[in-house]
Amino acid sequence: MKLKSLIIAALALGQAVLCANSELHGIYKLVARQLPQFADKFEFALVSPTSASSNDSYTISSKAGKDTVIISGTTVNSLARGFYHYVGQCGSVSISWTESTIDTLGSLPKLCGAGHGSLDGAAVVPWRYYFNTVTFGYTTAFYSWADWEHLLDWAAMHGINMPLAWVGYEQVLIDVFEEFGFSQAQIVSFLSGPAFQPWNRFGNIQGSWNGSLPLDWPRRQMQLQQKIVKRMVELGMTPVLPSFTGFVPNAITELYPNATVINSSTWSGFPVIYTNVTFLEPLDPLFTKLQVAVIQRQQTYYGNVTHHYTLDQYNENSPFSGDVGYLKNVSLGTIESLRAADPDAVWVMQGWLFFSDASFWTDERIQAYLSGPEIGQLLILDLFSEGSPQWQRTNSYYGHDWIWCELHDFGGNQGLEGNLPTLTKGFTSAMANSSSLVGVGLTMEGQEGNQIVYDILLDQAWSSSSLNIRRYTKEFFKARYGPMTVPADVIECWHDLVTLVYMNNASSVVNVVPKSIYELAPNINGLLNITGHHPTKAFYDFSSLVDIWKKLVGAVAASPTMLQHPHVHYDLVDITRQVLANQFLDLYVDFMHFYNATNPSASTSSEIIDHARPLLDVLRTADRVLYTDVNFLLGSWIARARALADGNDTIADYYEFEARNQITLWGPTGQINNYASKQWGGLVGSYYLPQWEMFVETLAVQRNVSAFNPATFLHTVLLPFGIQWQWEKWGQTENQTWGVQGDLLPILVELVQTF
Ligand SMILES: *[C@@H]1O[C@H](CO)[C@@H](O)[C@H](O)[C@H]1NC(C)=O
Ligand SMILES: *[C@@H]1O[C@H](CO)[C@@H](O)[C@H](O)[C@H]1NC(C)=O
Ligand SMILES: *[C@@H]1O[C@H](CO)[C@@H](O)[C@H](O)[C@H]1NC(C)=O
Ligand SMILES: *[C@@H]1O[C@H](CO)[C@@H](O)[C@H](O)[C@H]1NC(C)=O
Ligand SMILES: *[C@@H]1O[C@H](CO)[C@@H](O)[C@H](O)[C@H]1NC(C)=O
Ligand SMILES: *[C@@H]1O[C@H](CO)[C@@H](O)[C@H](O)[C@H]1NC(C)=O
Ligand SMILES: *[C@@H]1O[C@H](CO)[C@@H](O)[C@H](O)[C@H]1NC(C)=O
Ligand SMILES: *[C@@H]1O[C@H](CO)[C@@H](O)[C@H](O)[C@H]1NC(C)=O
Ligand SMILES: *[C@@H]1O[C@H](CO)[C@@H](O)[C@H](O)[C@H]1NC(C)=O
Ligand SMILES: *[C@@H]1O[C@H](CO)[C@@H](O)[C@H](O)[C@H]1NC(C)=O
Ligand SMILES: *[C@@H]1O[C@H](CO)[C@@H](O)[C@H](O)[C@H]1NC(C)=O
Ligand SMILES: CC(=O)N[C@H]1CO[C@H](CO)[C@@H](O)[C@@H]1O
Numbered sequence: 001m002k003l004k005s006l007i008i009a010a011l012a013l014g015q016a017v018l019c020a021n022s023e024l025h026g027i028y029k030l031v032a033r034q035l036p037q038f039a040d041k042f043e044f045a046l047v048s049p050t051s052a053s054s055n056d057s058y059t060i061s062s063k064a065g066k067d068t069v070i071i072s073g074t075t076v077n078s079l080a081r082g083f084y085h086y087v088g089q090c091g092s093v094s095i096s097w098t099e100s101t102i103d104t105l106g107s108l109p110k111l112c113g114a115g116h117g118s119l120d121g122a123a124v125v126p127w128r129y130y131f132n133t134v135t136f137g138y139t140t141a142f143y144s145w146a147d148w149e150h151l152l153d154w155a156a157m158h159g160i161n162m163p164l165a166w167v168g169y170e171q172v173l174i175d176v177f178e179e180f181g182f183s184q185a186q187i188v189s190f191l192s193g194p195a196f197q198p199w200n201r202f203g204n205i206q207g208s209w210n211g212s213l214p215l216d217w218p219r220r221q222m223q224l225q226q227k228i229v230k231r232m233v234e235l236g237m238t239p240v241l242p243s244f245t246g247f248v249p250n251a252i253t254e255l256y257p258n259a260t261v262i263n264s265s266t267w268s269g270f271p272v273i274y275t276n277v278t279f280l281e282p283l284d285p286l287f288t289k290l291q292v293a294v295i296q297r298q299q300t301y302y303g304n305v306t307h308h309y310t311l312d313q314y315n316e317n318s319p320f321s322g323d324v325g326y327l328k329n330v331s332l333g334t335i336e337s338l339r340a341a342d343p344d345a346v347w348v349m350q351g352w353l354f355f356s357d358a359s360f361w362t363d364e365r366i367q368a369y370l371s372g373p374e375i376g377q378l379l380i381l382d383l384f385s386e387g388s389p390q391w392q393r394t395n396s397y398y399g400h401d402w403i404w405c406e407l408h409d410f411g412g413n414q415g416l417e418g419n420l421p422t423l424t425k426g427f428t429s430a431m432a433n434s435s436s437l438v439g440v441g442l443t444m445e446g447q448e449g450n451q452i453v454y455d456i457l458l459d460q461a462w463s464s465s466s467l468n469i470r471r472y473t474k475e476f477f478k479a480r481y482g483p484m485t486v487p488a489d490v491i492e493c494w495h496d497l498v499t500l501v502y503m504n505n506a507s508s509v510v511n512v513v514p515k516s517i518y519e520l521a522p523n524i525n526g527l528l529n530i531t532g533h534h535p536t537k538a539f540y541d542f543s544s545l546v547d548i549w550k551k552l553v554g555a556v557a558a559s560p561t562m563l564q565h566p567h568v569h570y571d572l573v574d575i576t577r578q579v580l581a582n583q584f585l586d587l588y589v590d591f592m593h594f595y596n597a598t599n600p601s602a603s604t605s606s607e608i609i610d611h612a613r614p615l616l617d618v619l620r621t622a623d624r625v626l627y628t629d630v631n632f633l634l635g636s637w638i639a640r641a642r643a644l645a646d647g648n649d650t651i652a653d654y655y656e657f658e659a660r661n662q663i664t665l666w667g668p669t670g671q672i673n674n675y676a677s678k679q680w681g682g683l684v685g686s687y688y689l690p691q692w693e694m695f696v697e698t699l700a701v702q703r704n705v706s707a708f709n710p711a712t713f714l715h716t717v718l719l720p721f722g723i724q725w726q727w728e729k730w731g732q733t734e735n736q737t738w739g740v741q742g743d744l745l746p747i748l749v750e751l752v753q754t755f
Contacts, residue, residue: 026234027079030153034095034102035087041108044079045072056161057122058082062111069108076236077161078123081462084157085121089113089475092482095154097447098631099566104483121462123159124431127439128461129240129381129403130155131164133310133350137198138412138446138676140167142640142659148228156235158458162439163232164310164348165239168225169201170218172242172301176293181255188212190249194641195658202315203247203277204267209668210661210726211654220644222301229302240348241302243309243338244294246287250278260284264317269671279313281320282333288340295341307344308379314353318360324368331372339377347373350443351402352383354390366394373400375436381405383443385430386422387511396434404430405441406457408512410533411676412446412663415514416578417539418453418502424466427457446676449574450513452476453502473498480567490555496548497575506539514539516581517588518619518688519677521718522695523710524592528585534675542582546755549579553748560745572744573629576751577679580622587615596705605700612696619689621751627681627737628744634682635738637663638730653729660726670719682736687725691718 024044032039049057058073060082069086073079087093091109093101113119140147155163170191177187192200193208194217200206232239252259260281267275280287295309311334313319319327338345354361361369370378378400382391384407391402404427408418430437440461442454455476460467477494478486504510509531517527517536530536556562556572563569594611603611626632641659645652664687666672694717702708730736 023076024079026231026236027076027083030080030156030235031083033149034100034153034157035105036103038105038108041068042083043068043070045070046076046079047072047074049074053122055123055126056081056159058085058120060086060111060119067108069111075161076234077156077159078121078236080156080235081159082119082121085119086111088479089119092478094479094482094567095150095157096451096480096567096570097151097154098570100150100153101482101565101567106483123462124464125437125439125461127162127403127441128158128160128458129162129164129405129439129441129443130160131166132383132407132443132445133164133166133201133312133315134198134445135443135447136164136166137195137662141195141197141662142637142644142655144640144643145224145227147640148224149231152228152231152235156237158455159461160442160458161237162308162441163237163239165225165229165232165241166198166201166310167228168218168222168301169242170197170213171222172294172297174215174218175297176244176290177249179293180290182249182251184215186249186251188215191218193658194644194655195662199267200247200277201242201245202312203245203264203279203317204315205270205274206247206249206277207274209274210657214651214654216646216648216651217644220646226302229305233303233305238308239302239306240308240310241298241306242294243311243341244287244291245311246280246282246313246334247277248280248290252278252280256286259286262320267316268667270667274668277317279317279320282313282330282337284333287333288337291337292341295338307342308346308348309338309342310348310350311338312350312353314357315350316353316356318357322360322365324365327365327369328371331369333372335373335377346377346379348379349381350383351380351390351397354394355384355388363393367398370394370398370400375399376401379403379438381441381443383407386419386426387507389430391430391434391437396436399436401436401438402434403439403441404437405443406454407443407445408450408453409444409446409448410512412448412678413513413515413534413676414448414574414577414679415516415581416450416497416501416545416575417504417510417513418450419504419507419511420453420456420469420472420498420502422507423453423457424460424469427460428464428466448513448678450502451480452498469498469503470495481562481565484562484565487555487559489551493548493552493555496544500540500544500548504539506537510535510537510539515677516584516679518581518584518622518684518692519679520674521710521714522692523713524595524699524705524708526710528589536585538582538585542586545575545582546579549575550752550755553752556745557749563745569629569744570631572748573625573632576625576748577622577632579755580618580625581679584615584618584622587618591615595699600699600703600705603703605703608700608703609696612699616689616692616696619684619692621747622679623681623685623689624742624747625681625744625751626679626684627741628747629681630740632680633738633740634678634680634686635730635736637678637680639738656729657726660728665719665722665726670722673722681741682730686728686733686736687722691721694718694721 056078058078060071071082090112091105190206191213263276264279380397380402383405385404514535641655642652663676666675
């Protein structure tokens with residue numbers, strides 16, 4: 001009876017039912033996780049695509065007289081997207097990276113939207129891609145299965161159908177290297193620690209400083225990946241799996257003396273033992289043997305679930321030669337190795353290199369390097385399309401398939417920033433100009449805040465005209481803060497905020513998420529007006545942000561239960577975080593003017609310290625604010641890392657070191673210091689505040705503008721402090737809690753009085 005009515009519903013749409021029920025269990029399970037109380041009210045059906053387009057599409061309708069919602073779509077992924085379209089738009093609930101409010105629905109919402117008879121959607125591109133190789137370091141390094149389940153539900157409901165899936169790669173490598181005669185010691189000395197594996201996978205670094213990778217890690221990660229890949233497939237996604245890249249333990253020269261190997265570049269000032277990674281040339285027959293072994297091993301662990309393989313050889317690594325014949329041979333050897341392992345293999349490449357090393361990668365060299373694979377065998381991620389697109393200069397990658405990607409965030413930095421017009425109009429105009437554009441992608445280095453900037457691109461993938469930003473903002477916050485009715489003045493605040501920070505027209509100087517100067521090594525100059533990938537330059541009027549913030553605080557003070565909504569709480573903390581970071585910048589400038597203008601030798605040390613007090617107080621306040629939300633805690637990051645050691649304290653201590661090192665010194669002695677800095681409760685108080693206190697004390701002692709030497713201060717004061725901090729253990733000092741501390745509202749109410 002049920003099936004028959006489904007067939008009739010589908011025939012009415014002129015489509016054939018393809019539905020094999022086993023394919024649908026993934027979507028039914030998703031609904032059971034997200035909306036358990038109404039799970040039996042949904043019926044899903046797979047239908048064949050229309051003749052006009054093979055892109056994904058879905059239709060939502062309700063059964064006449066019955067309390068049942070019917071969603072039919074061309075793929076399981078489009079069903080997930082359809083489900084979210086319905087609950088999000090008609091029920092005003094949402095899922096974000098941090099929370100889902102879908103299960104707060106009190107009743108099944110009525111169909112909404114045009115005509116109320118049905119809702120539908122159709123993608124304008126075949127692929128919606130997700131993840132940067134380094135997101136597996138900055139965001140998911142310590143994710144548990146529960147974290148992954150949430151994130152994959154988020155991804156499915158946002159229509160993502162091509163996620164990168166790097167977890168557990170090291171177990172595959174270990175097995176294959178052992179099969180090829182490498183000893184465990186030789187392999188382990190090559191592998192990097194849990195927080196740094198992406199750069200080992202890229203061949204930027206090798207080995208692990210301050211302890212080596214316990215073999216327990218890759219084994220457990222492989223088991224985690226088995227669940228991840230299975231879930232991805234169940235949710236209608238095509239995972240992009242790793243492959244053999246060519247980076248190998250340096251013992252290869254002893255084991256295979258005839259193999260053609262070169263050392264790749266040194267990277268970011270790392271000591272040579274941790275970089276200059278050995279690279280087996282793809283022209284060597286051994287390369288293909290290793291490729292086949294890696295892919296076969298991977299198929300044994302995860303099944304034959306994809307033909308798409310991620311493979312980057314020159315990400316911030318220079319090729320051995322710029323000869324165009326050589327570059328063509330390398331890519332030809334590489335694709336041939338992949339196709340020896342999987343005859344339908346498609347090579348997926350992050351296109352970052354063509355931008356980051358543009359002086360090497362001339363158009364001629366790019367064309368040569370991309371000429372090995374045939375059209376259809378290569379998929380390029382135009383990694384930074386919103387900031388530094390490369391598709392135009394390469395004539396759409398000379399006809400290869402490519403994806404328009406948003407990078408936006410480097411190292412999980414947290415400033416409020418975005419350019420919604422570029423993500424909407426910029427993408428639709430690229431669609432009109434490039435016939436080999438096959439998708440949109442999110443390729444942020446780390447996921448932190450600014451969620452509207454990501455959702456809008458994924459939604460643009462389902463709209464042939466550019467989304468209207470004002471309308472989008474309203475709908476977005478109705479769902480983000482729902483199912484409660486969101487006060488009109490709160491929506492108005494968000495329109496103002498979008499105009500202020502998410503239409504960033506200073507894109508040429510601040511084209512990504514900025515960071516606060518308090519996350520940098522304290523200095524008497526050089527912190528302000530930084531542009532590029534970690535900008536500190538103010539690109540909007542700070543006082544306008546304060547006005548918006550005050551209105552939002554007023555709204556939640558008038559109606560305090562609003563703060564019980566996790567997204568309202570998150571956003572209030574995030575905006576307050578930004579207000580305080582901006583205030584810190586202003587106070588820093590004031591303090592430096594005082595120090596510089598009044599000959600400091602005329603002031604006493606205590607006068608100098610008094611002048612710096614408001615500056616340091618901002619950090620104390622920021623720490624208190626951040627401590628009120630579980631999503632802004634250093635303790636959360638460290639707890640996740642330690643939990644993966646499953647009770648072994650020695651291993652847990654190493655994971656904690658890894659967790660701390662990545663967000664601070666990033667390297668044994670600060671090689672890319674503060675790159676992945678965070679404004680987190682506990683981190684501001686235990687790491688940044690002491691450094692600024694030492695800075696103020698140093699100035700108060702010196703009392704002489706020309707006495708301050710930034711390099712000396714860094715090496716004799718900050719780095720020794722930082723190195724010692726790496727080895728501390730969270731929770732052993734007074735006030736270091738793992739969970740939240742304090743209530744946000746009283747802090748906010750008190751704080752607005754001071755502005
Ligand atoms: C997907 O939709 C877009 C816009 O309607 C269209 O140009 C494109 O040809 C479609 N792609 C496929 C594979 O059908
Ligand atoms: C950590 O590594 C650095 C750099 O190699 C080294 O100087 C230091 O002694 C190491 N510390 C520990 C505790 O292993
Ligand atoms: C290396 O190449 C030389 C010369 O072609 C050959 O004699 C030797 O057997 C090869 N060694 C190995 C280990 O393949
Ligand atoms: C390549 O790197 C290895 C260490 O990984 C080193 O032993 C070797 O000397 C390097 N080769 C060259 C030519 O620099
Ligand atoms: C995967 O496909 C290969 C052929 O490409 C086949 O040899 C192998 O048995 C398959 N593995 C699994 C686990 O299905
Ligand atoms: C590229 O490979 C071909 C065929 O193996 C070879 O003849 C040619 O010398 C190679 N070119 C370069 C620059 O390595
Ligand atoms: C698309 O092409 C049109 C006309 O060829 C051109 O004016 C426009 O700048 C192009 N847009 C992009 C984003 O390249
Ligand atoms: C303070 O004076 C130092 C030394 O002259 C100068 O480098 C720095 O830019 C000044 N700082 C500010 C904020 O004006
Ligand atoms: C930063 O730039 C702004 C204008 O863009 C300028 O007013 C300010 O003086 C600059 N600050 C420094 C320290 O250079
Ligand atoms: C913890 O792990 C270390 C390193 O792998 C190992 O040597 C030690 O035996 C383990 N301790 C326990 C209690 O299992
Ligand atoms: C812990 O918090 C209390 C209350 O805020 C404060 O008085 C005390 O100084 C803090 N202790 C440390 C070690 O920071
Ligand atoms: C610093 C260093 O030793 N770099 C080496 C990396 O490897 C290449 C060989 O490919 C050498 O030329 C560099 O000197």
